[in-house]
Amino acid sequence: MSTCNGISPKNGSCSGAGCCQMNLPRGVRNHQGYFNPLYNTTDRKWRATPCNYIGVIANEAFNFSTTYLSSTAFYNATVGSEKTIVMEWAITRNTCQEAIVDKNTPYACVSNHSHCITNDAGYACKCSIGYEGNPYIVNGCTDIDECLDNVTYPCAGICKNTLGSFTCSCPRGKSMKIGVCVKDHMPIWIVPVVGTSLLLLALCLGGPFIMRKIKLQKVKKMKQKFFIQNRGLLFQQLISHNSDIGERMIITLRELEKATNNFDRARVVGGGGHGDVFKGILDLHVVAIKKSKIVVQREIDEFINEVAVLSQVNHRNVVKLLGCCLETEVPLLVYEFISNGTLYNHLHVDGSISLLWVDRIRIALEVARALSYLHSAASMPIFHRDIKSSNILLDDSLTSKVSDFGASRYIPIDQTGVTTVVQGTLGYLDPMYHYTELLTRKKPSIYRSNDGDNLVSHFEKMLATSNLFDIIDPQVMKEEDGDLQEVATLAAKCTKLRGEDRPTMREVEMELENLVVKKKLVPSITTPGRNDKDEDQVQYMSVQPATNESSKQYTTEEEILLSASYPR
Template sequence: MTKLRYSRFLLSGHIFLILSVIWALATADVPAGQRSGCPAKCGDVDIPFPYGVGKECALHDGFNLNCTTVEGVEMPLAGHIQVIKISLANSTATLNTTAISWKCYHPATGTMNSEKGWLNLTNTPYWISEVDNTVIVIGCNTLAYMRSSAYVIGCFSTCEGTALENNTCSGAGCCQADVPKGIQYYEGYFNGNYNNTKNSQDISCSYITVMEKAAFNFKTSYVKSTVFYDTYKGKVPIVLNWQIAESACMDAKNTSSYACVSNHSACVDSTTHKPGYHCKCSDGYEGNPYLAGGCQDIDECQRLVNPCGDGICKNTLGNYSCSCYPGNYMTNGICVPIQKTPSRFQAMPVVGASVGLVVLVIAVACACLIQERRKLRNMKLAYFRQHGGTILFEEMRSQQGADAFKIFSEEELQQATNRFSEKQVIGRGGHGTVYKGLLKSNVEVAVKRCMTIDEQHKKEFGKEMLILAQINHRNVVKLLGCCLEVEVPMLVYEFVPNGTLFDLIHGNHGWRISLATRLGIAHDSAEALSYLHSGASTPILHGDVKSSNILLDDNHKAKVSDFGASILAPTDESQFVTLVQGTCGYLDPEYMQTCQLTDKSDVYSFGVVLLELLTCKKPFNLDALGQEKSLSMMFMSAMKENRLEVILDDGIKDEDNMEILEEIAELAKHCLEMSGENRPSMKEVAEKLDRLRKMMHHTWLQQNPEEMESLLEEPSAMAHSTIVSDQYFSIEKKAVTNLQSGR
């Protein structure tokens, strides 16, 4: 336990990591190449360029290492963090970090000690590898989660009901969760409502950390003692991906700092949330693509296994060729002896045997092909049944109006999206990737490939799809169909062309968004959520309401989308969500404490969207200080101190608008109440926004009767007006007539 007390000091090493790996490419345009006289190793670790010991040896500050002797052992450090391994082929670096969050209960003293671990790689060329790492939670009755700037991911481990087993981390004493893609920052948290202190007679500890999958092997002793911390000596290995610069290959090739300097090297675009690139040697070559002449030809013929079998192997640049020794000839890549020509009578049995062999080979090949096709067909049928496809199909036939919903084949969606080409990607999120597609009927669609699906959703998927297919509301993105013959079902939605509300607000387009447009978008979105909560045949909780899940059509009419975190409203209080999901900045604090999603959770998230519309600020700002990190906390503080005008967007601050703005702000305040019972329903929110919109238009008519009259005389001008909405055209026309007649 003494070692645990030093973890606070070790944790400070992350601060030095951030200070030492600041990415300085914005101010440095240094031509790539090896620096002479630079050490190639530090201790047992190879230091290949672009890494280097000292600034003069590294490509830039992001790859600058210190070679230091610690307790008699020479090791490379990034800041104060030990570097274990660097891989050029995979563009990864493995580090020993102290980012372990822990809490331990001591029954002898009745005290609970704890420490929070975190890692910040923001503004560096690194991010956490989602392939090589995993989120680990250890403990009894422990709910913990990893929070980043965009995700909250966690799981629940328990020691009740299931025996703990070594090498098994599936919920009993230990659970795991996948690391999202492109994460550069995370903190480990425990939910205080879950702990093992009451019944524990011995020291008991809980942990959460992100570490390399291959380095972790669960032991039952980790739960009841400090063994986990002691085993890893307070440091766990984590694999980081890296890239050379924040430029795509197409742009980087035109700069003097382009790093792929070796012949036979290739530039590879990064697949994270932002552009970047790294280098690799071309096929048939190996070595260092960041050095002139660093990629060397692979001599395949000198490998332990001759690629030509018993033949003669000849190496060529980037490849090899095979030939046979005299007296042999090559068939199907194999050298066989040349047989002497037999007589006519001798040849007949040989010819017959050859023909028979050919027929046998063809028959076996056809049988294998048929078997493989049958296996594929059976596998697709199994997935179809597993996801409730049979029930869904029967219900579609029996229910009126269900024929609008279609069950697509995998081949149909592959053709529509050009085999799920990266060029067709229009969005990525925590639940999957969305592709733009064109069906054979020339209908544009959005195809969503989900990442994972839990066992409960697999059983209920068919029924839930039928319910979602019956949603018919102008402000909800229409679900057109699904594909069930794959391991994780794919969803097909109508295509909405004008991007997201997040892009409109934060995209820096330089376009002024009128208050009328913002109020219209808010009302449309509220109407959609109200419909989901109380107007649908089965109430639906969205679960991830945010501005990036509100799509806009060409007329800026809002449509709520992305039901990846949605659930059907619970029918009894026993239903419980063990995996906390959502987006940081929008999450209902009551949901984070109880893990029970309610309709009031959507109300809270919608309140944050209202704040975005009022302030044009993002819901969570990692670079800000204190409560200014959270838009909702900053807003509640401003309302309490009567400083609303300070945080409002300058584009809508106007004396004529202040009454409307104050009403919207008051509505947002009610939506953000800490207790869900004190928040309004989405139906009440939609009705309030509708009244405010009508009041705003009525005020505009009274102040501008002459301009309104001219607009009414020119319908084409009205169609493009950002001040007056089309759907109120008839109401406003009647109001002008009343004004002109003196009524």
């Protein structure tokens, strides 16, 4: 309840005797006004205006004047004239959302092109912009023809009415400038010419970018195709079922391209008939990346299983397989990099000085240990099938590393045969392969004695007749200390024709170990008695390239400084 108790009225302030003004808050639904009967309006001072008035009027439309108390000015200014009265009304007390779903009360906004407005009292309907009329009846909202009202909707050009709106355009040869059509300064034909020029410019500038995106998408699809074709999913499954295989076993092609400067030919450090070996830097480590040539698709499954098995091989005398890339047509293999060349390079040098006898015995023992491990100690027996001097790498301390498992196969423990496919290098194959002549109808011709014997046959004859000096390296004859006969006898056992007549690699390993212990042969790459000339020869021979007699080998170059790192 509001009251006005003032007794001294002022202009502009209607709050006291004779005038009482009250602001109605928004949302008020009921209001009642009345006069206090204690006020005596028959007194002489009220005789000029004996009537009482109550009204609702917009606040900005009324300004109190003290003359209203002693004259009919208020009546003349309000009742006797048109004044704005604000009366907000609504349908029911529901919001628009409630009214739409209310099944008891029909929705009032039935006209097309109308919309609902929620207010404090309920909701009301209104025609949409560009329409006028009654939104509470069907088709009550009609389109406004804006072109007929140039004052409200000014258009200095060609006006065209549309449903709910209008368009204003200029005639040909003119254009709209600040609401006015002005004549164009350039010929009409300039517009299409300029547009065409801009289009050609955009194509020239954006064409290479678009082509590059298309090329990248094509390369991405090819990688995915090769990954699936190379049984990448199978390899991932093998990894998921074997925690021993590292999560980083699968390497992306992008990483290898970065590591080898996009397989720069200057990075090639070896190769053969089956592919090239690149030197690269991966995770701040120097690695060897084997890029093989085309293989038969049916061998891919076998290749994946082979990689999975070799990834579990952990022996100091076996080159460690670090991972593989399956995003190329032929999978890429990544091995640890061995910097000092192959045993072939160190044996076949110009000059009279080659590897010392003690180093040769030690290397033979290390290779025997590696093969014994692969045959017996690995989770599944692995047969290399191409052991030769060019497939034995040497590090800076002349420690041997068996490498190149391209011809190898893993054999389940319950199977006795190796394989029906014969692979390897002539002169190093299992003697039984020679005997059965599965490769050719000719005998190996790597070596021939004066009598026409190959290397193995000639060696066995010399051993049987105690004439080893005719075939043994003269340097070995000078350096050996009574152990040559034992080593030669062991070598002869290993070249027996029938596999069951040959010792196992474990037996070879034990016999060589006994020989080393008995003779106290200390592994070392430096032996007293070598002069500077010998040292120069050894240093030179460590970087000699392999000859054409070797196949499927890793040859290396001198170690380069790591000038850049490529973190993965």
